[in-house]
Amino acid sequence: MRWVITADPRATNIPNLPRPTAPRRAHCPIMVRLRPTPRTTPQDHGVSHMLNIGFIGLGGMGLYQCDAFNDTRGLKVFAGADLAAASRKKFAAQYPTARVHQDHHDLLADTDVDAVVVATPSAFHKPQVIDVMRSGRPVMTEKPMALKVTDCHRMLDVAAKTKQKLMVAHCRRYDPDWGAMAKVVADGTLGRPILWRHMMATVFRVAPWFLDKKIGGGPMIDGAVHNHDFANLMFGKPEAVQAGSIKLSKSSAVDTATAIVHYPRGNQMMLSWSWGAHGSNAFDVLGPRAGLTNGTGQLTPPKSDGDRYGYWCVTDDNRRQRLIKYRRDGKSMYHRQAEHFRDWINGKVKRCNTPGTTAIQAVAVAEAIFKSAEKGTTQKVKW
């Protein structure tokens, strides 16, 4: 087993994920829009129109998304809204020409904003995404889509009524590294059925809301929602969950839980996540023919590969190892995700890779984990 992956994709040491940098410039004061102008849509302008993007939530992830959008052709970091003065100040320093608001309603009143990214604490995704769609704009929200399946349904209802595009930032679906893993699973190299295991443990020392039950929900619906969503991609519709939890911190959210999620054809995912104690991280994918680990195992790739490739290592039942490599092109999953949002808005791609209609299933897995841990019984995954 190889110890590789951490909670937050931004914190992984996958070398093709440099933090996009933007020039730091002087702080500019909060701007208030005085002159309403007729709203234009990307469709009015065809595919080459520069999309003015508004960002709600300018904390760690909001700024990270800004950087990825800023680096992407056809997208402009146009406006930002955040309740906290410190977050607004940082954003304004980084994007001096952008319009800055405290209240997201003011950002939505700006008719020059074409589309919106929501990156606030998870409990606010539902009301803010609904506000965006009701303002007549497409929206990409950070994961998890919401904290409850019923909230996701409400968001989907509004998307249908307003005919607006609702994308969820399940960035792993845009990650060439996890994409290479999915390919190996799909091509039968490991045999079938598959058990995907991911165990991680750390003391989570960022904003306390992440471990507030009502605002962030803890690791099983925050960090691990990436796994829930990606397992749904690899294995199909999640069926049932057996889970247990243990309390290792004083947080109101479940800080530590272990779950087995069942999928069609006998596939399983085993997750054991803790934001309550420092421990080990482990990540592997097992089948009857072979196991898969991230990285190069005990093999050394040819020097001629340089740093152009990422690797997974297949170990068969005779302990023979071989490398599966995939080409890196320097684009991070966040850049690919931004491009996809742009292309979906512009009609260049017809189907979104991460629409709300599939993201709801990842929330359903988390909900089943919480119920199973609480009741001590197997829970069907329902949405």
Ligand SMILES: NC(=O)c1ccc[n+]([C@@H]2O[C@H](COP(=O)([O-])OP(=O)(O)OC[C@H]3O[C@@H](n4cnc5c(N)ncnc54)[C@H](O)[C@@H]3O)[C@@H](O)[C@H]2O)c1
């Ligand atoms: N996809 C990923 O890799 C990834 C990584 C980390 C976080 N996230 C997600 O991004 C979201 C934000 O996380 P973060 O790490 O940026 O948190 P953060 O605490 O760093 O930032 C949140 C920001 O939202 C602002 N805010 C809070 N309530 C608001 C409101 N009602 N209106 C406007 N602004 C408000 C806060 O002032 C803060 O600036 C969460 O849903 C989290 O799960 C995703």
